[in-house]
Amino acid sequence: MTPEQDAIVAGLATGVLALLYGIALIVWVLSRPAGSERMRAIASAIQEGAMAFLQRQYRTVGIVAIVLAIIIIFVPSLGWQAALGFIIGAILSGSAGFIGMLVAVRANVRTTEAARVGLKPALNVAFRGGAVTGMLVVGLGLIAVSGYYAILLGINDGNVARSLDAMIGLAFGCSLISVFARLGGGIYTKAADVGADLVGKVEAGIPEDDPRNPAVIADNVGDNVGDCAGMAADLFETYCVTTVAAMLLGHLVFGSTLPAATTFPLLIGAVSIVASIIGSFFVSLGNVDRARIMGALYRGLVVAGILALVGFYFITKVFAGSSLSPIDIFICAVVGIFVTGAITWVTEYFTGTQFKPVQLIAKSSTTGHATNIISGLAVSMQGTAIPAIIIVIGILVSYHFGNGVYGVGIAVMAMLSLAGIIVAIDSFGPITDNAGGIAEMAELPQDVRSHTDPLDAVGNTTKAVTKGYAIGSAALAAIVLFASFIQELVQHTCHATTTPACASVATTIEGLFSISNPYVLTGLFIGALLPYLFASLAMLAVGRAGGGVVVEVRRQFKEIPGIMEGTAKPNYGATVDIVTRAALHEMILPALIPVGVPVIVVLLTFFHVLAGNTGAEMMGGILIGAIVTGLFVAISMTTGGGAWDNAKKYVEEGHFGGKGSIAHQAAVTGDTVGDPYKDTAGPAINPMIKVLNIVALLLVAFLVH
Numbered sequence: 001m002t003p004e005q006d007a008i009v010a011g012l013a014t015g016v017l018a019l020l021y022g023i024a025l026i027v028w029v030l031s032r033p034a035g036s037e038r039m040r041a042i043a044s045a046i047q048e049g050a051m052a053f054l055q056r057q058y059r060t061v062g063i064v065a066i067v068l069a070i071i072i073i074f075v076p077s078l079g080w081q082a083a084l085g086f087i088i089g090a091i092l093s094g095s096a097g098f099i100g101m102l103v104a105v106r107a108n109v110r111t112t113e114a115a116r117v118g119l120k121p122a123l124n125v126a127f128r129g130g131a132v133t134g135m136l137v138v139g140l141g142l143i144a145v146s147g148y149y150a151i152l153l154g155i156n157d158g159n160v161a162r163s164l165d166a167m168i169g170l171a172f173g174c175s176l177i178s179v180f181a182r183l184g185g186g187i188y189t190k191a192a193d194v195g196a197d198l199v200g201k202v203e204a205g206i207p208e209d210d211p212r213n214p215a216v217i218a219d220n221v222g223d224n225v226g227d228c229a230g231m232a233a234d235l236f237e238t239y240c241v242t243t244v245a246a247m248l249l250g251h252l253v254f255g256s257t258l259p260a261a262t263t264f265p266l267l268i269g270a271v272s273i274v275a276s277i278i279g280s281f282f283v284s285l286g287n288v289d290r291a292r293i294m295g296a297l298y299r300g301l302v303v304a305g306i307l308a309l310v311g312f313y314f315i316t317k318v319f320a321g322s323s324l325s326p327i328d329i330f331i332c333a334v335v336g337i338f339v340t341g342a343i344t345w346v347t348e349y350f351t352g353t354q355f356k357p358v359q360l361i362a363k364s365s366t367t368g369h370a371t372n373i374i375s376g377l378a379v380s381m382q383g384t385a386i387p388a389i390i391i392v393i394g395i396l397v398s399y400h401f402g403n404g405v406y407g408v409g410i411a412v413m414a415m416l417s418l419a420g421i422i423v424a425i426d427s428f429g430p431i432t433d434n435a436g437g438i439a440e441m442a443e444l445p446q447d448v449r450s451h452t453d454p455l456d457a458v459g460n461t462t463k464a465v466t467k468g469y470a471i472g473s474a475a476l477a478a479i480v481l482f483a484s485f486i487q488e489l490v491q492h493t494c495h496a497t498t499t500p501a502c503a504s505v506a507t508t509i510e511g512l513f514s515i516s517n518p519y520v521l522t523g524l525f526i527g528a529l530l531p532y533l534f535a536s537l538a539m540l541a542v543g544r545a546g547g548g549v550v551v552e553v554r555r556q557f558k559e560i561p562g563i564m565e566g567t568a569k570p571n572y573g574a575t576v577d578i579v580t581r582a583a584l585h586e587m588i589l590p591a592l593i594p595v596g597v598p599v600i601v602v603l604l605t606f607f608h609v610l611a612g613n614t615g616a617e618m619m620g621g622i623l624i625g626a627i628v629t630g631l632f633v634a635i636s637m638t639t640g641g642g643a644w645d646n647a648k649k650y651v652e653e654g655h656f657g658g659k660g661s662i663a664h665q666a667a668v669t670g671d672t673v674g675d676p677y678k679d680t681a682g683p684a685i686n687p688m689i690k691v692l693n694i695v696a697l698l699l700v701a702f703l704v705h
Contacts, residue, residue: 002259004262007146007267007270008149010266010270012143012147013270014274015139015141015147015273017273018135021139022131025103026103028128030103032114035109036442039109039112042442043105047105049576050225054098054229061177061180064180068176069087076701078165081156081169083169084166084169085167085168085169085172086176091173092141093174093181093233096140096232097177101225104133104427105434107126107130107132108435108438109435110125111431111455112442112444115439116444119451119454119455122452123283126432127425129427130423131420131427134421134422134424134425137235138269138420144170144240145243145244145266149163149164160259160262167244168248171694172694175241175694176595179594179684179691181232181234182230182686183684184230184584185583186230186542186683186684189227190676191541191542191582192219194543195218195545195553196216199215200213200215208437211443212570214570214571214574215553216437216441218579219437220434220438221576226680231463234683235419235423238473238686242412242416243269243416246265248484248487248488249406253406257323260322261324265410268410269413271417275303275308276420276424279304279421283299293454293455297428300425301425304421305341308414308418309333312333312334316329328401329410332397332411333410333414335411336394337415337418339476340415340469342390347642351643351645351646357643358379359650361376361643361647362663365647365651365662366666368666369666372644372647373669376673380640384636387468387472390472397411408479408483409480415472428458428462461642461646463642464638468635468638471635471683474690475631475634478693479627481690481697482620484697485620485696485697523618524621524625526618527626527692530594530630538681539676539677539680542676543676544586545586549575552574594692599695602615622692634682634686635682637685638677640674642674644673644677644678647667648670648671650667652667
């Protein structure tokens with residue numbers, strides 16, 4: 001077989017290996033004891049709520065997907081191959097989150113039961129439950145890209161260019177599901193959380209996860225549909241999009257002179273799947289106490305990263321004898337792993353209770369709500385600086401060693417290749433959060449909460465850390481997509497022009513994107529405003545939906561006697577239904593932004609409102625503007641929200657007066673503001689900027705005259 005065929009086989013084989021490992025984890029998790037009847041009843045209510053929401057969400061998204069697939073079929077430059085890829089990407093993206101969440105909502109009660117025995121058994125159940133989602137993300141992702149690419153090569157008689165063009169449809173399908181999953185899940189989880197906190201903690205003075213709170217089940221459901229299914233769809237999309245974009249770049253930059261450059265990203269993914277599986281075994285090794293929980297999780301990530309680098313060194317031999325030396329490509333892969341580790345550490349610094357930023361917010365809470373908000377906003381802004389510098393260094397180094405933007409693509413692929421164990425660490429968070437809630441609602445002994453609480457605290461940090469990873473990788477992936485957009489623009493212009501020298505066309509195209517060009521500058525401003533508009537709509541959606549929960553919880557406290565005394569049961573289903581309907585309704589408008597804006601530019605070009613190359617110039621400006629501001633808005637929101645959340649927990653641990661103090665009241669307010677920051681608007685910007693780039697990439701042929 002050729003090196004290209006070897007890469008495809010390796011991608012398929014390791015993808016299947018990841019799925020088999022995921023199945024083995026499912027069997028192991030489901031074999032654990034599920035606790036008492038009361039615990040199982042609470043877990044069942046969470047499962048039913050999560051299933052009801054996702055089923056209704058996917059029905060809504062399915063209608064949109066069918067309409068878009070039909071449109072793609074009849075677009076001359078796309079056709080049925082891109083439409084089929086679109087459907088495959090959408091189905092597998094939804095499946096990764098859906099199946100992972102099904103396991104997570106069953107692992108939560110088993111984690112609670114394991115906590116009766118000790119901290120270490122609870123950690124093992126929670127992590128392995130989360131690892132199912134991680135393995136599904138990378139396994140299904142690599143199978144989708146490798147398998148569909150192999151099918152397309154067969155259909156197109158080995159025509160790489162035509163096959164890769166159709167692969168963009170696969171990437172679009174993944175992205176569409178991701179933006180809806182992030183928005184819908186984010187709106188759901190934070191509307192329930194905000195509503196539960198405002199009435200339960202602030203007004204009624206009852207603890208978090210208190211069974212007397214009518215919104216408590218909706219809150220626990222939200223942890224799963226937002227942080228589990230939403231994150232899975234987000235990173236599945238980033239994984240697939242990055243792989244496709246890096247393959248496309250390899251072909252556009254090197255063509256037939258180095259065919260191995262096209263399929264090399266598949267080898268990177270294959271190596272890291274094996275490394276992630278091995279790394280996951282190290283999480284459960286050693287003595288685990290409260291101070292070492294985060295270290296136990298990081299140990300698995302570090303082992304996976306080191307093993308992946310060893311594998312990368314050997315697979316770069318496919319570049320031997322080419323214009324790119326194996327050691328240069330290896331350096332690009334090292335950069336990707338370095339960026340992963342650096343962003344992980346920086347995010348933990350700004351969101352961990354043991355570091356100064358969170359402690360600063362907690363201290364500022366002693367002087368009231370306003371100073372808490374001011375400090376939180378300041379930390380959120382400061383939190384953008386170091387990640388941006390890390391990304392800049394990563395771009396410059398990988399660009400230098402990787403013969404231009406292809407090196408950046410390899411660095412991003414190396415970064416995303418560890419998504420399996422990263423998602424496992426992330427999904428650990430909602431499982432432990434739910435485990436603590438089940439323990440509280442089932443009124444289990446305090447020693448159980450003494451095991452679930454530290455796991456929950458670490459889970460909050462891991463969710464923040466993985467959001468930082470997702471944002472950093474999304475920004476770099478968007479840059480790779482933009483480079484692919486430029487290369488595709490050059491290719492289409494070469495075919496459309498009578499100029500024999502394509503190099504001169506490339507120079508002309510690249511020269512179009514100057515800030516002295518009014519169309520580029522206009523595009524920059526339009527693109528720069530999109531993340532702000534998108535985030536504002538998401539925040540307002542949470543506010544409206546959360547307000548509905550507040551009204552319902554107040555109504556039940558008033559109209560159902562005995563709730564506060566514990567003699568009457570709240571109507572949990574009513575709040576679940578309110579949040580479900582609100583989330584599905586509110587997610588539509590923001591999701592239309594990244595799809596609609598490129599279409600509007602194409603329509604303006606079609607009707608000659610934008611003449612000549614001006615449509616392409618404006619589109620390029622829009623993409624760059626959205627990438628730059630999207631990166632900073634997303635990092636700021638997720639960092640600030642995570643810091644606000646853990647500042648509250650820091651106060652609740654007994655600092656600055658502890659629970660019930662003025663500092664605690666202010667910290668709860670900050671946490672409530674930060675919730676939609678970190679779990680709705682900020683994370684949803686990731687898929688938004690990538691959908692924008694992918695739609696532009698799909699429509700690039702309509703910008704060429």
